[in-house]
Each structure stands twice: as C-alpha cells, then as structure tokens.
Amino acid sequence: MKKNDLLNKWLWKWHVIAGLISAPFVTLLAITGFLYLLKADYETPKQKHITEVQIQGTPISFEKQLEIANKNAIKKPNAMVIPTQENQATEFVSGKFGGKKSLYINPYNATVSGEIIPATTLMFKIRKLHGELLLGTWGTKIVELIASWMVVLIISGLYVWWPSRRWSLKGFFIPRINQGKQILFRDLHVIFSFWISGLLLLTLAGGFPWTDVFGANFKWMQKVTNTGYPATWQGHHFRSNITGETLSLDTMVNKAKALQLKGKVSIELPKGPNGTYTVSNEFYSNLSAQKKIYFDQYSGTIIHQANWEDVGILMRGRMWVMAFHQGQFGAWNWWLMIFTAFALCTASISAIISYIKRKRKGSWSIPKVPKKFNIGYGIIGVIVLLAALFPLFGISLIFIFILEKFRKRKVTTN
Structure with a gap:
C-alpha cells in the first residue's frame, strides 16, 4: 500500500x-x-441470601405470593419473573429501567426474603x-x-x-x-x-x-423508516373482554410454561379491568427466540403474539450490537x-x-x-460524513476550526 x-x-x-x-x-x-x-460474578453471591431459599414442604400459590408482594412493596408490582428452580425466591418487579425494584418472596414460609434496588448498587x-x-x-x-x-x-x-x-x-x-x-x-x-x-x-x-x-x-431514523418496534410489540391498544373473573396468576404461570419460551420469562400483570396478561422472555444468546404474547385476563385466550421477526431491521441491529457490547451472547x-x-x-x-x-x-x-x-476532496467527504453521523464530533470540529483561525491570526499579528 x-x-x-x-x-x-x-x-x-x-x-x-x-x-x-x-x-x-x-x-x-x-x-x-x-x-x-463482572456484574453477575460480583452480585450473584452477594444477593444469594435474597434470591435463594431453603426448600421446606409445599410452596404457596403465586396468587398468594402476589398478595404478600402487594402488601410489602413500596410500589405495587407490575410483573413477576417465573422461577426456574425450586430453591429460587419469586421475583416481583415494580417500575422499569432506572426506577426498577425487585421484591423477593419465599414461597415456602410466605415471607419477604429481601428487596433489590439496582439504582443503589455498586454496579449501577x-x-x-x-x-x-x-x-x-x-x-x-x-x-x-x-x-x-x-x-x-x-x-x-x-x-x-x-x-x-x-x-x-x-x-x-x-x-x-x-x-x-x-x-x-x-x-x-x-x-x-x-x-x-x-x-x-x-x-x-x-x-x-x-x-x-x-x-x-x-x-428518529427508526421512526421515519418504520424499522423500530412495531406498535403491536408495545400492545397499548390490546384489550381484554370483561367477562367473569380474572384468571389467577397460577393459571397464567401454567400457560406461560406451556409456551416453552427460552431464557428469563416474565408475566406482566394487567393494568385495570381491560388490561392484559403479557408474557415475554429475555434470551440474549438467541435474540430471534424472544417473543411477546398478550392474553385476555378473563378467558386466557391469546389476543396477539409478537415475534422477533416483527421487529424492524434497525431495531434488531441495534439490539444485537447492544447485547454484544455487554457480552450477553454467551461465554x-x-x-x-x-x-x-x-x-x-x-x-x-x-x-x-x-x-x-x-x-x-x-x-x-x-x-x-x-x-x-x-486536504483532498476525498478526506473532506469522509470528515463531512463522520460529522453528519456523529453531530457532537462535527460541532467539536467547528470549534477547533475557529480556535485554529484565531491562533493563526494571533501569530500573523505578532
């Protein structure tokens, strides 16, 4: 070269x-x-006394566990993570993103084993x-x-x-x-x-x-090109048909397990009489296996199933590189x-x-x-392209250009 x-x-x-x-x-x-x-390696042993429990007889129902969580949580839970092991405390989640809190219920003695607030942790x-x-x-x-x-x-x-x-x-x-x-x-x-x-x-x-x-x-690019999450993924417009009694959380857990979803499976609780039960899974090893299924909270019928293929290409690419950035595709x-x-x-x-x-x-x-x-036109073209792609880089270049002009003028004057 x-x-x-x-x-x-x-x-x-x-x-x-x-x-x-x-x-x-x-x-x-x-x-x-x-x-x-090192987040998982650091936090798992420190939180083990909260997330793991001793197996003692028969566990109480998920419905009763939800009642305990509602009484003890500062903010009522909006979702539950389905346990995958018998010695696992049941996680009830309140809030989202930075405001997320998890209350853990011991299903054997019907007590709160502890609460984890990510925003207060060292890793946060x-x-x-x-x-x-x-x-x-x-x-x-x-x-x-x-x-x-x-x-x-x-x-x-x-x-x-x-x-x-x-x-x-x-x-x-x-x-x-x-x-x-x-x-x-x-x-x-x-x-x-x-x-x-x-x-x-x-x-x-x-x-x-x-x-x-x-x-x-x-x-913005995802929005104008319609390559982000589809409206059906968020499910704001899906409604349950109010007829009779709401299905118990235990029934929904059985329905969710029957789906055989991979990874961490959560059940989002209904918001009001018209709300739905929403079953979703996090499985970063294979993003295409992620789904989101909306259930009528009264009949238990599936209103809609959103698959990873329904998500736009820019959002899928975005989620892939973000998962790669965090090392979530496996060892x-x-x-x-x-x-x-x-x-x-x-x-x-x-x-x-x-x-x-x-x-x-x-x-x-x-x-x-x-x-x-x-500077040749080719280099100028690359700089303009980078400045358009990364606006803060472009602004910093303008600032540097102005400083350089002042510096040269000062040298000329002296």
Whole structure:
C-alpha cells in the first residue's frame, strides 16, 4: 500500500491531538467497562441470601405470593419473573429501567426474603460512571463526544501505522523491547490497537444507541423508516373482554410454561379491568427466540403474539450490537469483551507513556505538517460524513476550526 506522506503526517498530527484529549477518558471507559462485565460474578453471591431459599414442604400459590408482594412493596408490582428452580425466591418487579425494584418472596414460609434496588448498587454506579461520568446529561454528551473521536482515532491510527514498505509479520505481534522504552510502549499501543480495531468499532456501535444525540437521531431514523418496534410489540391498544373473573396468576404461570419460551420469562400483570396478561422472555444468546404474547385476563385466550421477526431491521441491529457490547451472547462474547477492555486499557496507557517519553521539554511535541499540504476532496467527504453521523464530533470540529483561525491570526499579528 503506497501512502501519501503529507496526508500521513496530517493524520498523525490529529491522531496525537485527539489522543491527548481522549486517552484519559478512554482509559476510564475501558476500566469501568471491564468492571461492569463482572456484574453477575460480583452480585450473584452477594444477593444469594435474597434470591435463594431453603426448600421446606409445599410452596404457596403465586396468587398468594402476589398478595404478600402487594402488601410489602413500596410500589405495587407490575410483573413477576417465573422461577426456574425450586430453591429460587419469586421475583416481583415494580417500575422499569432506572426506577426498577425487585421484591423477593419465599414461597415456602410466605415471607419477604429481601428487596433489590439496582439504582443503589455498586454496579449501577459503575455503569453510570461508564455511561455518563456521574455527571448526568452533560456527562453522557462528553462520553458520546469521546466515543465519536475514538472512531476517528481508529481510522487515522490504522492509516498512520499501516506499513507502506518493509513488511514484517513480527511487527504485528511482538513489540521491540531492545530499542528503548518509548519504542516499546509505542509498539504496545499500536499492536493492541490494531488487533482490537474491528472489535472496538463493533463495541462502539453497541454503545452509541445509549447516547443522547446519536441515540435520538437513530430513534428518529427508526421512526421515519418504520424499522423500530412495531406498535403491536408495545400492545397499548390490546384489550381484554370483561367477562367473569380474572384468571389467577397460577393459571397464567401454567400457560406461560406451556409456551416453552427460552431464557428469563416474565408475566406482566394487567393494568385495570381491560388490561392484559403479557408474557415475554429475555434470551440474549438467541435474540430471534424472544417473543411477546398478550392474553385476555378473563378467558386466557391469546389476543396477539409478537415475534422477533416483527421487529424492524434497525431495531434488531441495534439490539444485537447492544447485547454484544455487554457480552450477553454467551461465554465467547463475554471473554471477547473482557479482552477488548483489557487491550483498550493497555493501548491507552501505553500511548500516554510513549507520548511522555517522546515529548520534548517546553513543547507539546505535536507532529508538524508542511504548509503546502491541502486536504483532498476525498478526506473532506469522509470528515463531512463522520460529522453528519456523529453531530457532537462535527460541532467539536467547528470549534477547533475557529480556535485554529484565531491562533493563526494571533501569530500573523505578532
């Protein structure tokens, strides 16, 4: 591959500038992402005294368990998770998303075994640190901006590093350990960065849907192209025909079990006399196995069944990359994300050390670009495309352009 030397220097300059600004944040994101991947390993043993119970005789009915949950929960439950083991406490869920709370009922002694509020846990705080730096909306936008520049760092880094002559297969795997610490850490940075570049782009794709600006634009695109969740998935317009008595929760559990859905199966309770029982499952190992089935709360007949195939292609793609981002496709995915987090952290720290070793005293040591270099239309097109795709990146470019103009005017004046 023959490279343009002037373009190479220009991209190197901006790679260094962007890296200096984002490297500390990238390191933090890598560390917090790694820690959050350990969520299940950390929380499962700590919550075991709540989620697991001793088997003692015959369990009481789910209907009676719901009555106990209604009396003890701060907010009445809106759903129940069907237990899959005999020693498992029954989980009754109140609220959604960040306001979710789970009350656990011991079905053998009819007592509350405990309550889990995700928003009060250490892992929730780590997730908030990872997604918004504990700074709320402003923090989310900072993370989005850094993530946008990470895409630029990956693209520019691949071009700058890619050898144009004297290829050495060893250089893709082994850092040079006998040419000084600066070269060693520089090689650690580029080797780890190269091998995770594709994984990192895929991981970033899984993080962007949570952001404010890109995420909102993506949702808008889903809406105008009708490629999100169909209206039938939410089921707001489905109604039960009021006739007789409401089916017991135990009857609905039996109906839900008969469906043989994979993964974590929940029953959403009816909201009012016209509401429906809604059975759904979470099964990230195979997203296509997820379903949502609406039952008449009186007759128990199926009003509607929504399958994963009914979901629009953009939403399906979005859910896939988000699940991949969190390592939810099984052990292979989890270990891959662990490796990505470790490699990204190593690449970021080694880049910082390499820069410090190379930096001259009294100078930022930013690579210089000859004045005769002009950006080609191809590069301008790529920049415009990235700015349109990642608006915060585009805004930051405008800000940098204005600062650069002021700097040049100041130099000219002096």
